[in-house]
Amino acid sequence: DGGITQSPKYLFRKEGQNVTLSCEQNLNHDAMYWYRQDPGQGLRLIYYSQIVNDFQKGDIAEGYSVSREKKESFPLTVTSAQKNPTAFYLCATKGGASNQPQHFGDGTRLSIL
Amino acid sequence: AQSVTQLDSQVPVFEEAPVELRCNYSSSVSVYLFWYVQYPNQGLQLLLKYLSGSTLVKGINGFEAEFNKSQTSFHLRKPSVHISDTAEYFCAASGTYKYIFGTGTRLKVLA
Numbered sequence: 001d002g003g004i005t006q007s008p009k010y011l012f013r014k015e016g017q018n019v020t021l022s023c024e025q026n027l028n029h030d031a032m033y034w035y036r037q038d039p040g041q042g043l044r045l046i047y048y049s050q051i052v053n054d055f056q057k058g059d060i061a062e063g064y065s066v067s068r069e070k071k072e073s074f075p076l077t078v079t080s081a082q083k084n085p086t087a088f089y090l091c092a093t094k095g096g097a098s099n100q101p102q103h104f105g106d107g108t109r110l111s112i113l
Numbered sequence: 114a115q116s117v118t119q120l121d122s123q124v125p126v127f128e129e130a131p132v133e134l135r136c137n138y139s140s141s142v143s144v145y146l147f148w149y150v151q152y153p154n155q156g157l158q159l160l161l162k163y164l165s166g167s168t169l170v171k172g173i174n175g176f177e178a179e180f181n182k183s184q185t186s187f188h189l190r191k192p193s194v195h196i197s198d199t200a201e202y203f204c205a206a207s208g209t210y211k212y213i214f215g216t217g218t219r220l221k222v223l224a
Binding site for chain 1: 122145147149154155156157158159162164203205207208210211212214215216217
């Protein structure tokens with residue numbers, strides 16, 4: 001099955017803890033994205049990567065970190081510096097041309113214990 | 114600043130009635146436009162896209178949208194909605210690598 005796999009579906013974080021959200025794709029897409037979704041605020045871009053070993057900050061990168069060591073994988077770490085991490089996190093990919101749509105995973109819901 | 118605006122945060126409509134969800138984009142963004150649907154606790158699914166050519170675009174589940182350059186709009190329509198259309202709908206515009214999303218419209222179909 002081609003697609004994007006996000007894991008886990010639900011995640012709980014304790015105070016002062018870093019947690020990592022997984023995003024794996026087998027669509028052979030170069031570009032990958034992380035979004036944060038809060039009620040009534042739509043999607044806000046955290047980080048994006050156009051190619052392996054390269055990534056750029058989005059609009060709300062503070063308190064988050066990423067890596068892109070493989071084309072298939074783009075994990076997101078929510079660090080203890082992110083004081084309000086409770087949200088729904090979505091990973092997306094896109095094929096090469098600028099007119100191509102993004103494809104989304106099913107998301108990870110992160111909550112604070 | 115580039116922007117995509119969805120003026121209606123919620124739209125209630127009775128089953129089998131028509132619906133229009135409004136989307137306006139700033140003229141500075143690329144004219145590659147998309148509509149996505151999101152069901153609870155799921156990711157976004159592509160409904161339709163406008164890249165070029167005919168201004169009337171047909172998508173999945175009976176939805177269609179019309180690109181209007183003079184009014185910088187890309188409204189989504191369906192002639193007869195079903196209960197299963199209850200979801201959140203997002204309009205988006207594509208840049209070279211980044212996308213701009215509207216804040217979403219929650220469509221609630223009433224029996």
